[in-house]
Amino acid sequence: MKKKQYTFKGGYRFRRIEGCPRDMLTTQDIPNEVLIPLKQGFGMGVVSLVKEGDIVVAGQIIGRDDSNVSSPVHASVSGVVKEIKLSNYLGHETQIVRISTRKDKADDCKKVKGFTSDWAKLKNEEIESILYLAGVTSLDKSGIPTKFKSSIITPKDVRSIIVPAIGFDVYNLSQELLLGEKRVLDYIEGLRILHAFMPQANIYLALSKTDMQINEKLSEAVSQYGFINIISLEPKYPQGYDEMLVATVLGEKFPFGYYAANLGVIVLNAQTILSVYEAVVKGKPLIERTIAICGPGFNDTPHLKVRIGTPIADILKSYLRTDVSSRIVLENTLVGDKLTDLSLPVTKATSKIIALPENNKREFFSFLRLGVKRDAYSNTFASSVFPFCDKTLDTNIHGELRPCISCNYCE
Numbered sequence: 001m002k003k004k005q006y007t008f009k010g011g012y013r014f015r016r017i018e019g020c021p022r023d024m025l026t027t028q029d030i031p032n033e034v035l036i037p038l039k040q041g042f043g044m045g046v047v048s049l050v051k052e053g054d055i056v057v058a059g060q061i062i063g064r065d066d067s068n069v070s071s072p073v074h075a076s077v078s079g080v081v082k083e084i085k086l087s088n089y090l091g092h093e094t095q096i097v098r099i100s101t102r103k104d105k106a107d108d109c110k111k112v113k114g115f116t117s118d119w120a121k122l123k124n125e126e127i128e129s130i131l132y133l134a135g136v137t138s139l140d141k142s143g144i145p146t147k148f149k150s151s152i153i154t155p156k157d158v159r160s161i162i163v164p165a166i167g168f169d170v171y172n173l174s175q176e177l178l179l180g181e182k183r184v185l186d187y188i189e190g191l192r193i194l195h196a197f198m199p200q201a202n203i204y205l206a207l208s209k210t211d212m213q214i215n216e217k218l219s220e221a222v223s224q225y226g227f228i229n230i231i232s233l234e235p236k237y238p239q240g241y242d243e244m245l246v247a248t249v250l251g252e253k254f255p256f257g258y259y260a261a262n263l264g265v266i267v268l269n270a271q272t273i274l275s276v277y278e279a280v281v282k283g284k285p286l287i288e289r290t291i292a293i294c295g296p297g298f299n300d301t302p303h304l305k306v307r308i309g310t311p312i313a314d315i316l317k318s319y320l321r322t323d324v325s326s327r328i329v330l331e332n333t334l335v336g337d338k339l340t341d342l343s344l345p346v347t348k349a350t351s352k353i354i355a356l357p358e359n360n361k362r363e364f365f366s367f368l369r370l371g372v373k374r375d376a377y378s379n380t381f382a383s384s385v386f387p388f389c390d391k392t393l394d395t396n397i398h399g400e401l402r403p404c405i406s407c408n409y410c411e
Contacts, residue, residue, distance in 0.1 A: 008248055011236035014170045018392045019355075021292035023177045024302045030106050034077050034309025034345065037087075038063040039094040041138030041348040043070035043150070048095060054081045059110035059285040061133070062097055069149045071138035076287040076308040078105035089344060090330075090337050096345075099309070115283030124197035127280060128155070134279035135286035138348055139272040141242060142261035145198070152261050155198045159264040162249055163191070163273060164206040165214065166233050168240040170333040170393070171294035171352055175214050177303055178270050178290065187270065188221050190277035194268075195227055203228045204249050208235040237334075242267050271351070289350055293319055295333075296392055297326030297355025306346050312353065313342040326355040327395050359396035 039045035046063035056062060056075040063073035075097075083098040112134045114126055122130075128146035131137050137150035145151040145158055165175045179187055191203055205222070207215050209232035222228040231249050233239055239248065242260040245267060246252055252263065260267050271290060278284040287308055293301045298319045306315065312328070320326060328339040331352050 007234045008239070008244060011234070011239060013234070013236040016390045017170055018390045019295040019298065019301055020171060021174060021294050021301045021303055021352075023174045023180075025177055025290065026302045026304055028304045028306040028310060028315060030077060030101055030103065030307055031310045031314050033079075033082070033098060033100050033311075034075075034307060035311060035343075036062065036073060036076065036097040036099065036309045037089050037094045037345070037347060038073055038097065039089070039092060040073060040308075041071065042141060042143035043138055044068045045094050046070050046073055048084055048097065050075075050081050050084070050097065052081055052083060055079075056081060056099060057105070057110050058108055058287055059112075061135075063095075066148060069143075069152060071143065071148075071150050072133060072135050074135055074285045074287055074308075075099055076310075077101045078108045089347075109287065110285070111283035112279055112285055113283075115280055117281050119193060119280050120196070122196075122280075124155070127193060127197050130280050130283075131276060134275075134284070135348070136272070136275045136279045139275065139286075140266070140268050142259050142266050144194075144266065144268070144272075144276075145261075151266070152259065153264070156200070157261075157264055158198045158201045158266055160250060160266075161194060161198070161201050161203045162206055162245050162260075162265060162267045163203065163270065164240050164245060164267065165211075165270050166206055166208045166240050167211065167235045168208075168237050170237075171292065171354060173271070173290070173292045173351060174303060175211065175270060178274065179214065179217070183274065184217055184221050186277045186281075187273050188225075189281065190273035190275075191222075191228060192225070193276050193280050194273075199227075201227075205230045206233050206245060206249055207231065209233060210235055269351075286348060289346060289348065291346065291350055292352045293355075294352055295326070295329075295355040296394070297321055297324060297328075297357050306350075308347060309345045311343050311345055312339065315346075315353065316342060316355075320355060321357075324357045326357050329354040329356060333393065357394040359394040 046065040048063050050062045057078045058075055060075045061072045062075050079099045079101045082100045087096045112130055114130050125147055132146050132148045132150055137144040137146055143151040145153050145155045219230055238244055243254040246254045246265055290303055290305055292303050299321050300319050329336040330339055333354055
């Protein structure tokens, strides 16, 4: 079903920023050891099911706690548990399991029990169990509701599922890459699987109105499914936040302090939908992520397929520029976490690693500079009349101090 375009007042669109991830997917080498936090994605930390010295197989559940809102955690590689200790991960205390990799077992992976390509014959509870045991239910801000305590609501409470692919941020994962080749069919099947055990929920694909290729491809693919609606949105910041998606897609207010799930809405990204498909149809547990390498602090910016638990330092040594000092930021250039400990691992929630060159120098008469390669909300720099020039980013403040971009969220 095709719907009209929606938008909101204000906001800002980022155009031609240096360091955008390329439409190329590379597989990162499996590291010598992985660090698996027992609290990843949505939910609380889980209880370790392994001890030091245990031999584990990739895909094996090493942490689980059905009594709390959580999802199982898996070993992402085959190897030996070397250590389990309480550590700080981005301000949260959690147990981390360190596993030494057996490279001769790199291709081994334990499948999820019950998976089948003929999933339409499965009972709802069986689909929910597969997703939970695969760890997929921990993805995104509210998780995926199941009969287990994987979210703060149940499948019957869900009335809307929003799947954004807008490209609203400074840097974005390439939807063309995620949904390339035959992956569109897998994506649609993932949506159908979700609808199978949440049949009352309407699904809204929130797409960028400027990405005609994806719009046309998905419009054709979903035309036979009345429960899937396509919404065209302006790719401007902060359109991709749950607060704005609920307001623009559903036309509803988003109370302060709420999760989208409190309103009966779950917001899932395209990679999550593909993980749903892989778990139910292929029996693949959540042991790897596709992440984007972004920012002018890198000498190359591909997309990487990475095992969960890979130390971020292992990734940086292959791509980080050595001629500049860069600040490493996770997920979001504007509000993401600054990473000071590079030994921390990739987790289920990791999708972007950003490197911004450090620049703390004051510029003499900065207000007189033309700013051909600088971005400004007020359009006072020359970049506003040279749209064909790529704009660069660093950690300094260029132009006016303006904390508000009039996104209309506060009104």
